Amino acid sequence: MPEVLIDYGWWILGLVLLALEVAAPGVYLLFFGIAALIVGMNVFVLGTGWFGWQQQIIAFIVLSVAAALLGRRWYGNKSVAGDGERLNRRTARLVGRQAVLTEAIVDGRGRIAIEDSWWSVTGQDMPAGAHVRITGADGSVLVVEPAP
Known part of the structure; x- marks a missing residue:
C-alpha cells in the first residue's frame, strides 16, 4: 500500500x-x-x-x-472589456443616456427619473419636461446638458 x-x-x-x-x-x-x-x-x-x-x-x-x-x-494581462469596469458604479453606466426632466432645474439643481429611480441632476436651468443628456456624474448627482 x-x-x-x-x-x-x-x-x-x-x-x-x-x-x-x-x-x-x-x-x-x-x-x-x-x-x-x-x-x-x-x-x-x-x-x-x-x-x-x-x-x-x-x-x-x-x-x-x-x-x-x-x-x-x-x-x-487580461482586462475586462465593456461594462464590467462600471458594474458597481451606477452613475457611470448612465453617462450618455437621455432622459426627461421630471422637476425643473432651478439654480442648477433638478431631478430626473431613470429605470425606476430618481436622480438629482445639475446643469443649466431648464423647465420640467425638457430632454437632457447625461454627461457625467459627481458622486450620486448626475451632470446633464440639453439634448440635441
Missing part, C-alpha cells in the same frame, strides 16, 4: 487541489495542482529509483513557482 501511495500520491494531491480550486474562490490552488500532476507524471515515467522523494519535493516547489509566475503573467 505505501508503494502505491508513493506512485500515485502526487496525482491524488494534484486532483484534490484542482477539486478544491473549483470549490474555493480565486485562482490559488490551480498552480499547485498543476505542479503536483506534473511531478506525478515524472514519477510515473522515471520511477522512484531515479526520482527520489527529495527531488520530487524540489521539483514540486520549482514547478509551483513557475506555474504561479506563468499564471500571473497570463491572468495579469
Whole structure:
C-alpha cells in the first residue's frame, strides 16, 4: 500500500487541489495542482529509483513557482472589456443616456427619473419636461446638458 501511495500520491494531491480550486474562490490552488500532476507524471515515467522523494519535493516547489509566475503573467494581462469596469458604479453606466426632466432645474439643481429611480441632476436651468443628456456624474448627482 505505501508503494502505491508513493506512485500515485502526487496525482491524488494534484486532483484534490484542482477539486478544491473549483470549490474555493480565486485562482490559488490551480498552480499547485498543476505542479503536483506534473511531478506525478515524472514519477510515473522515471520511477522512484531515479526520482527520489527529495527531488520530487524540489521539483514540486520549482514547478509551483513557475506555474504561479506563468499564471500571473497570463491572468495579469487580461482586462475586462465593456461594462464590467462600471458594474458597481451606477452613475457611470448612465453617462450618455437621455432622459426627461421630471422637476425643473432651478439654480442648477433638478431631478430626473431613470429605470425606476430618481436622480438629482445639475446643469443649466431648464423647465420640467425638457430632454437632457447625461454627461457625467459627481458622486450620486448626475451632470446633464440639453439634448440635441
